[in-house]
Amino acid sequence: MRFFKLFFVLLLYGLSLLVLPPVSSSEVVWSISARVGDNVTLPCEAPGVVDFEDVAVKWTRPDLGPDQFVVFYRDGRPDPDNQHPSYQDRVDLVHSQLMGGDLSVVLKNVTINDSGRFECQLIQKMENQKKWSESKPISTIVLKVSDPDPIEARVGDNVTLPCNTSDVVNFEDPTVKWTRPDLGLGQYIYLYRDGRPDPENQHPSYEDRVDLVHSQLMGGDLSVVLKNVTINDSGTFECHLIQTMMFGKRRKRSRSESELLSTIVLKVSDPGSTGNRTETGDEGGHEDRQRHGLTGSVCVVTVLSVGLFLSKKAKLSKSF
Missing domain, CATH: 2.60.40.10 (Immunoglobulins)
Incomplete structure (x- = not known):
């Protein structure tokens, strides 16, 4: 009886191997x-x-x-x-x-x-x-x-925000758009199209402060220079490329925004803040410590001198 049970179990196992796909x-x-x-x-x-x-x-x-x-x-x-x-x-x-x-x-x-x-x-x-x-x-x-490694700068610096594309791009009529996620809807940092900057809807804080590194977008370089940076410029910048698509015999133009090409994190610090203040404070403390040390030394010498004088005077009094 046990033999038949064992045979039945082995038979079921063999059938499962044939029916079920291997894992x-x-x-x-x-x-x-x-x-x-x-x-x-x-x-x-x-x-x-x-x-x-x-x-x-x-x-x-x-x-x-x-x-x-x-x-x-x-x-x-x-x-x-x-x-x-x-x-x-x-x-x-x-x-x-x-x-x-x-x-x-x-x-x-x-x-x-x-x-x-x-x-x-x-x-x-x-x-x-x-x-x-x-x-x-x-x-x-x-x-x-x-997040990418941030670009660090000081207030007043001119900073290059890099953006490049290795794809084949028709630069006869390209549009380059630099934005920040925290700007208002429809606003941007810099927009280049039809061969020149387009100031419409540019955020007021970036007017006359942003230029393309290469005005003709040479070699697919879409980088910009942000001039005279401030603390408020700290944040994330995004570079987009928009290309013109042609359809039909007539020159119908339809612009579609490409995927994000570059994300830059900028960190701007104030050269007259934290670091220098701390340093100045340390120097002042050092001078104070020197002053207190010198005063203490003078007091010790004075006390010793007075003590020595009084000791000698007492000895002379005894001898007479």
């Missing part, structure tokens, strides 16, 4: 650190030989909404349906044709909100060709994004 243990976990504004590669490699004709690549985050994803690549192109708005136009495959099984993506212009867990999945079409078979993550990325 993959090849998941790779990466930990990546980046600064705000960086472009970050999230690595993922397909295990073994994969036929990519009937395969999709899906990058997700567990904290996104239901059925939303970072990027979904299928049928040879990205699928924008249900892509989370914060990742639109910010995620590209490293190899658009998934060469060599490389499923890695580049996440552009990362922000603090990008910190978190990313998962890469390889999904295959079912036999009916209508549904996709979900798989376990084959790569997990833990991304930690921190």
Whole structure:
């Protein structure tokens, strides 16, 4: 009887191995650190030989909404349906044709909100060709994004705020916009379009204080110089590039703001504050200590002299 029970258990175990899909243990976990504004590669490699004709690549985050994803690549192109708005136009495959099984993506212009867990999945079409078979993550990325190192300056300095683009840009009619998140709605620090600065809606505190480093945007350099900085200039600056798009035979123009190109944290200190005051105070204290020390020494010498004089006078009195 025991033999039949053991045989039955082993038979069920063998059938489960045939019916249930094997659990993959090849998941790779990466930990990546980046600064705000960086472009970050999230690595993922397909295990073994994969036929990519009937395969999709899906990058997700567990904290996104239901059925939303970072990027979904299928049928040879990205699928924008249900892509989370914060990742639109910010995620590209490293190899658009998934060469060599490389499923890695580049996440552009990362922000603090990008910190978190990313998962890469390889999904295959079912036999009916209508549904996709979900798989376990084959790569997990833990991304930690921190604020960029601040640019430090003194009140009255002229400061260069760097911003560059390596992309191919049509500079015949570009628009460069520098902003601060804490400015009023529709206001900016500097706007360059139609070949010249546009002062409309420029914040009053930045009028006549901001210039492009290269007036012709040479080499994709969108940096600006902020002149005569003040304490109020401390904060976060953002650089955007807006390009003109042409449609139809007639020259119809439609401007669409590009993704953030650069984020700068500026820290301005007052040269006449804290540090110098402390130093001056220390010097005054040092002088006071010297003065008190000298006074104390004079008192000690005086007391000793008087004591010695009185001692000698007492001895002379006894001798007579």
